[in-house]
Amino acid sequence: MQRPDPDAADLLPLPTTTFHILMALADDDRHGYAIIQDVAERTGGEVTLSAGTLYRSIQRLLEQGLLEELTQRPAPELDDERRRYYRITAYGRSVAKAEAARLASLLRLARASGFLTGRA
Amino acid sequence: MQRPDPDAADLLPLPTTTFHILMALADDDRHGYAIIQDVAERTGGEVTLSAGTLYRSIQRLLEQGLLEELTQRPAPELDDERRRYYRITAYGRSVAKAEAARLASLLRLARASGFLTGRA
DNA sequence: TGAGACTATATGCACAGCGCACACATCGTC
DNA sequence: GACGATGTGTGCGCTGTGCATATAGTCTCA
Numbered sequence: 001m002q003r004p005d006p007d008a009a010d011l012l013p014l015p016t017t018t019f020h021i022l023m024a025l026a027d028d029d030r031h032g033y034a035i036i037q038d039v040a041e042r043t044g045g046e047v048t049l050s051a052g053t054l055y056r057s058i059q060r061l062l063e064q065g066l067l068e069e070l071t072q073r074p075a076p077e078l079d080d081e082r083r084r085y086y087r088i089t090a091y092g093r094s095v096a097k098a099e100a101a102r103l104a105s106l107l108r109l110a111r112a113s114g115f116l117t118g119r120a
Numbered sequence: 121m122q123r124p125d126p127d128a129a130d131l132l133p134l135p136t137t138t139f140h141i142l143m144a145l146a147d148d149d150r151h152g153y154a155i156i157q158d159v160a161e162r163t164g165g166e167v168t169l170s171a172g173t174l175y176r177s178i179q180r181l182l183e184q185g186l187l188e189e190l191t192q193r194p195a196p197e198l199d200d201e202r203r204r205y206y207r208i209t210a211y212g213r214s215v216a217k218a219e220a221a222r223l224a225s226l227l228r229l230a231r232a233s234g235f236l237t238g239r240a
Numbered sequence: 241t242g243a244g245a246c247t248a249t250a251t252g253c254a255c256a257g258c259g260c261a262c263a264c265a266t267c268g269t270c
Numbered sequence: 271g272a273c274g275a276t277g278t279g280t281g282c283g284c285t286g287t288g289c290a291t292a293t294a295g296t297c298t299c300a
Contacts, residue, residue: 015286016133019226026233033248042229050288055250057286082248082295093235100227100235106139107223109162113146115213115220135257153277170259175279177257202266202277 008091008098011064017053018061022088022096029070031083032058058086066092125185125211128218137177140167142186142208142216149190151203152178178206186212 014022024030024038036049061067070085088096110116134142144150144158155178156169181187190205208216230236 013136016226017287019230023229023233023235026235031248043225046225051249052251052289053287055248059250060286080248080295084249096230096233096235097237100230101237103223103227103230104236105163105166106136107220107227109143110139110216110220110223113143113216115143115146115216116224117217117221137258151277152279171278172260172280173258180257200267200277204278 008095011095012099012102014095014099015057016047017049017057018066019096019099020047020049021054021057021061022066022092022099025067025086025088026093026096029085029087031085033083035086061092062086065089066095128211128215131184131215132219132222134215134219135177136167137169137173138181138186139216139219140169141174141177141181142212142219145187145206145208146213146216149205149207151205153203155206181212182206185209186215 020039020043021035023042024035030038032054036051036054040048058067062069066089067086068089070087072085073079073081107116140159140163141155143162144155150158152174156171156174160168178187182189186209187206188209190207192205193199193201194205227236
């Protein structure tokens with residue numbers, strides 16, 4: 001990388017969409033469309049990223065160094081040449097952790113304010 | 121109210137700033153500037169709302185019915201006539217609870233993704 | 241065979257929300 | 271009376287968003 005990554009805290013709060021994208025890539029490399037499906041699946045259909053939002057978010061995350069695009073292609077019989085695959089970087093992971101910590105703090109405040117009804 | 125309040129879920133996700141404003145008003149009615157100070161205090165200085173963001177957010181929240189402005193003034197010896205006091209509405213409270221529930225779900229996903237280091 | 245749905249990426253457009261800077265007035269204190 | 275803190279507000283530009291649209295290959299089913 002040309003410039004050093006800025007402090008993870010400078011990017012917070014992360015747009016919800018961005019955080020979902022990072023979670024989708026936490027365990028596996030995926031291409032854009034697969035990210036949309038993964039997010040929808042793990043949120044039980046509650047969060048459905050629109051295509052416009054997704055692809056522009058990815059562009060931004062690449063520029064900021066949270067994601068990198070893979071040059072390696074899967075085996076030809078599994079591949080679809082239209083796809084572009086992405087992987088979360090170490091920096092991206094640290095930003096995601098910072099955001100998770102921020103959310104945890106926020107939730108503690110919400111609980112103190114009586115906004116959290118159930119246990120949680 | 122002229123129109124019925126839309127489903128609380130339609131407003132989610134709430135901007136972080138909005139959620140902080142609602143938390144500041146959860147227990148006490150406050151005027152704008154006091155909200156800025158309260159948010160800064162309860163976040164240990166981590167979140168400092170800019171004036172521009174705050175007053176425009178309040179305008180929006182009034183229009184959406186999450187807040188109402190108080191007509192009653194405090195006792196004259198405690199008052200500052202420049203101030204405008206706000207109170208969270210029942211609808212605002214229900215929206216805040218919906219947002220808190222969303223954050224709790226998000227945090228569960230973050231934990232499953234390994235982004236939550238500590239216990240939390 | 242052809243219509244329609246799904247997969248896949250990308251851009252144009254309009255709008256919401258944000259920070260920064262600025263404006264303006266009052267209040268408290270020295 | 272000067273100065274900083276209090277208090278509310280607007281102008282401007284930037285980022286991030288959804289919706290619509292473009293393009294194109296694949297798959298299914300009548």
